[in-house]
Amino acid sequence: MSALVVAGEALSSRLFLGTGGLPQVGLVPAVLEAARPALVTVSMRRTSSLVEGGLLDALRTAGVRLLPNTAGCLSAREAVLTAELAREALGTDWVKLEVIGDERSLLPDVVELLDAAEQLVRRGFVVLPYTTDDPVLARRLVDAGCAAVMPLGSPIGSGLGVLNPHAIAAVRAAVDVPVVLDAGVGTASDAALAMELGCDAVLAATAVTRADDPVAMASALRLGVEAGRLAWSAGRIPRRSEARASSPVLGRIG
Numbered sequence: 001m002s003a004l005v006v007a008g009e010a011l012s013s014r015l016f017l018g019t020g021g022l023p024q025v026g027l028v029p030a031v032l033e034a035a036r037p038a039l040v041t042v043s044m045r046r047t048s049s050l051v052e053g054g055l056l057d058a059l060r061t062a063g064v065r066l067l068p069n070t071a072g073c074l075s076a077r078e079a080v081l082t083a084e085l086a087r088e089a090l091g092t093d094w095v096k097l098e099v100i101g102d103e104r105s106l107l108p109d110v111v112e113l114l115d116a117a118e119q120l121v122r123r124g125f126v127v128l129p130y131t132t133d134d135p136v137l138a139r140r141l142v143d144a145g146c147a148a149v150m151p152l153g154s155p156i157g158s159g160l161g162v163l164n165p166h167a168i169a170a171v172r173a174a175v176d177v178p179v180v181l182d183a184g185v186g187t188a189s190d191a192a193l194a195m196e197l198g199c200d201a202v203l204a205a206t207a208v209t210r211a212d213d214p215v216a217m218a219s220a221l222r223l224g225v226e227a228g229r230l231a232w233s234a235g236r237i238p239r240r241s242e243a244r245a246s247s248p249v250l251g252r253i254g
């Protein structure tokens with residue numbers, strides 16, 4: 001199966017992982033072995049990630065590719081500053097851009113998001129924006145120079161999966177950069193559906209970090225992404241309103 005290419009770089013898989021909510025840092029090696037993620041997001045505003053022996057150390061020891069995120073930022077100004085700090089600390093131009101408009105729903109502030117994306121692209125960042133499932137906004141983010149778009153399936157941490165598959169399919173059709181389903185994944189079938197809708201990758205955090213068995217769920221999501229991608233490439237049968245015999249009827253007996 002073809003590799004996912006973002007900003008000209010081939011990534012190792014089509015699953016991105018958020019690990020900030022893992023109940024214990026000691027789970028990191030087993031979760032990463034199970035998920036085999038292409039990228040692991042790190043919240044630059046969670047100081048617990050950054051302390052000695054914390055999550056960041058565990059991820060660095062594991063040698064995974066880090067994707068800093070601006071989770072928790074409420075304005076373009078905050079997001080740009082956080083991204084600059086992340087570039088300094090982690091030595092990468094890549095940033096998962098999150099600008100939250102409402103601390104209850106954690107939905108993106110689309111005005112600040114677009115502003116931050118434009119500023120960060122001008123500053124030489126490779127921007128992967130967490131956005132809504134609006135194809136018009138997706139196109140504006142790509143016009144601003146974003147390397148991918150990351151539409152939510154449902155609110156962060158809700159586990160509701162893909163609430164509007166038609167919108168996700170419309171985002172897929174609207175842009176020519178990778179589409180990464182981000183937020184709301186609850187289990188393997190959500191990830192598989194996202195891939196069957198044409199998404200190029202899935203980012204999941206809560207589904208793994210708050211599962212009863214994070215390691216098992218990490219494996220399940222990896223397999224769900226692989227299955228969904230394979231099913232998408234296989235060309236499913238069309239949905240029909242009428243039955244059709246699954247094998248040809250050669251005539252009547254008697």
Ligand SMILES: CC(=O)[C@@H](O)[C@H](O)COP(=O)(O)O
Nearest residue numbers: 018156157183184204205206
């Ligand atoms: C880790 C991260 O980037 C999250 O902000 C992302 O949106 C994942 O959301 P879920 O926790 O619903 O998977």
